Amino acid sequence: MKALDELTFDNRFARLGDGFSTHVLPEPIDAPRLVVASNAAMALLDLDPAIAQTPVFAELFSGHKLWAEAEPRAMVYSGHQFGSYNPQLGDGRGLLLGEVYNAAGEHWDLHLKGAGQTPYSRMGDGRAVLRSSIREFLACEALHALGIPSSRALCVIGSDTPVWREKQERAAMVLRLAPSHIRFGHFEYFYYTQKTELHQQLAEHVLSLHFPECQEQPEPYLAMFREIVERNAELIAKWQAYGFCHGVMNTDNMSILGITFDFGPFAFLDDFDAHFICNHSDHEGRYSFSNQVPIGQWNLSALAQALTPYISVDALRETLGLYLPLYQAHYLDLMRRRLGLTSAEDDDQKLVERLLQLMQDSGVDYTLFFRRLGDESAALAVAQLRDDFVDLNGFDTWADLYKARVERDGNSPQAERRERMHAVNPLYILRNYLAQNAITAAESGDYHEVRRLHEVLSKPFEEQAGMEQYAQRPPDWGKHLEISCSS
Ligand code: AMP
Numbered sequence: 001m002k003a004l005d006e007l008t009f010d011n012r013f014a015r016l017g018d019g020f021s022t023h024v025l026p027e028p029i030d031a032p033r034l035v036v037a038s039n040a041a042m043a044l045l046d047l048d049p050a051i052a053q054t055p056v057f058a059e060l061f062s063g064h065k066l067w068a069e070a071e072p073r074a075m076v077y078s079g080h081q082f083g084s085y086n087p088q089l090g091d092g093r094g095l096l097l098g099e100v101y102n103a104a105g106e107h108w109d110l111h112l113k114g115a116g117q118t119p120y121s122r123m124g125d126g127r128a129v130l131r132s133s134i135r136e137f138l139a140c141e142a143l144h145a146l147g148i149p150s151s152r153a154l155c156v157i158g159s160d161t162p163v164w165r166e167k168q169e170r171a172a173m174v175l176r177l178a179p180s181h182i183r184f185g186h187f188e189y190f191y192y193t194q195k196t197e198l199h200q201q202l203a204e205h206v207l208s209l210h211f212p213e214c215q216e217q218p219e220p221y222l223a224m225f226r227e228i229v230e231r232n233a234e235l236i237a238k239w240q241a242y243g244f245c246h247g248v249m250n251t252d253n254m255s256i257l258g259i260t261f262d263f264g265p266f267a268f269l270d271d272f273d274a275h276f277i278c279n280h281s282d283h284e285g286r287y288s289f290s291n292q293v294p295i296g297q298w299n300l301s302a303l304a305q306a307l308t309p310y311i312s313v314d315a316l317r318e319t320l321g322l323y324l325p326l327y328q329a330h331y332l333d334l335m336r337r338r339l340g341l342t343s344a345e346d347d348d349q350k351l352v353e354r355l356l357q358l359m360q361d362s363g364v365d366y367t368l369f370f371r372r373l374g375d376e377s378a379a380l381a382v383a384q385l386r387d388d389f390v391d392l393n394g395f396d397t398w399a400d401l402y403k404a405r406v407e408r409d410g411n412s413p414q415a416e417r418r419e420r421m422h423a424v425n426p427l428y429i430l431r432n433y434l435a436q437n438a439i440t441a442a443e444s445g446d447y448h449e450v451r452r453l454h455e456v457l458s459k460p461f462e463e464q465a466g467m468e469q470y471a472q473r474p475p476d477w478g479k480h481l482e483i484s485c486s487s
């Protein structure tokens with residue numbers, strides 16, 4: 001275990017030079033205090049979790065103090081936002097403080113979000129409000145606990161510093177961790193500005209540090225692109241299987257590592273709804289729940305365009321063609337497991353689609369349905385779940401198909417079926433109304449709720465005594481919360 005001043009820095013991105021980022025010091029926020037910290041994220045840096053309670057911790061992650069070896073930098077990038085190219089984006093309110101490597105030899109970017117203005121702030125104030133910082137923190141750690149690759153979050157630090165959004169709020173900072181903060185939009189920036197040498201330098205940097213195994217391949221950049229396609233197909237399959245809606249899948253919010261990144265007005269589905277739009281400025285539903293699948297491919301094509309200096313168009317096109325079949329295979333595999341199946345049959349896709357249509361028509365809770373399906377034998381579970389459906393005939397037809405399918409799968413003993421299904425079907429997910437309750441308490445200075453929610457969500461598959469209220473469908477007020485995009 002390390003103390004805070006024992007972190008070892010190795011700032012590889014900063015060393016790329018001024019063409020890639022600008023040195024900016026964080027602007028501190030007033031009266032910093034710890035809102036919540038993640039022990040699991042502390043462990044990634046080999047830090048003793050008790051350190052989070054010390055004043056110096058809050059000072060370091062609110063811009064009051066800095067390690068001598070840190071090199072805070074605002075990164076430049078661009079990207080396609082809602083389908084249109086924006087030639088100049090960049091870290092407008094976040095700073096890459098440096099890269100720390102841990103005892104296991106892993107590098108982690110320390111990125112402080114809400115750290116003040118930078119050359120890329122445009123009209124923005126460089127700040128992040130408490131509510132969006134809490135939401136990002138909870139989502140990073142909850143996704144990770146579900147087995148969905150994500151950037152991680154070390155802590156949220158609250159403050160007295162006022163900031164204006166639709167109303168006056170308080171500024172906060174979240175310390176985000178990821179093996180890299182390089183986005184699709186980084187490649188787009190250097191491609192469209194025709195900064196050929198810097199583009200090449202970026203490509204070499206990403207290949208050698210983040211895709212070293214691809215260097216052994218006959219065409220290293222093609223192998224790297226293929227790996228990025230594969231990771232995105234798998235990531236988005238997980239989002240779809242678990243009902244996660246990202247909300248702002250702009251190419252500047254897509255990590256080159258295939259991890260969930262840069263959270264906006266995200267949501268986990270309560271009732272199943274393929275057309276759900278969590279971002280209420282997304283009037284056309286470009287980033288609706290079911291559109292995430294084709295948008296994943298659209299984003300990969302935008303990246304492919306930016307890689308044309310290194311890879312032939314034919315090879316890029318062929319590799320892009322792998323995305324959808326890979327996505328479908330991963331998705332179906334996850335859904336089979338959610339249904340408790342251990343084998344594969346050709347009609348499984350239809351079995352899943354019919355179920356989702358029934359859930360959609362009746363507004364069935366997406367998470368609790370699968371959890372309860374594993375509570376009992378297939379026959380008993382469907383009998384108990386039947387009441388949740390409006391189209392009873394439709395459900396009965398599906399239930400017969402399902403029971404027959406479970407029979408052919410080998411009908412495992414119930415204890416075994418439950419254990420297998422509960423290991424992939426969470427009881428607790430980050431529902432918007434749960435996040436909202438935690439935020440309301442935190443805004444009035446009470447951090448117990450956000451800490452408890454974080455704790456519950458860190459073991460989403462385990463039933464936790466006394467935590468029944470976190471496994472409930474939303475109350476009426478919590479069903480259609482509009483999450484503000486100004487964060
Ligand atoms: P996002 O939609 O949060 O991914 O942000 C898009 C761009 O706007 C990024 O370049 C952000 O750094 C920038 N941005 C968002 N909010 C602010 C803010 N309050 N101050 C400065 N820049 C911001």
Ligand code: MG
Nearest residue numbers: 252253262263
């Ligand atoms: Mg962003």
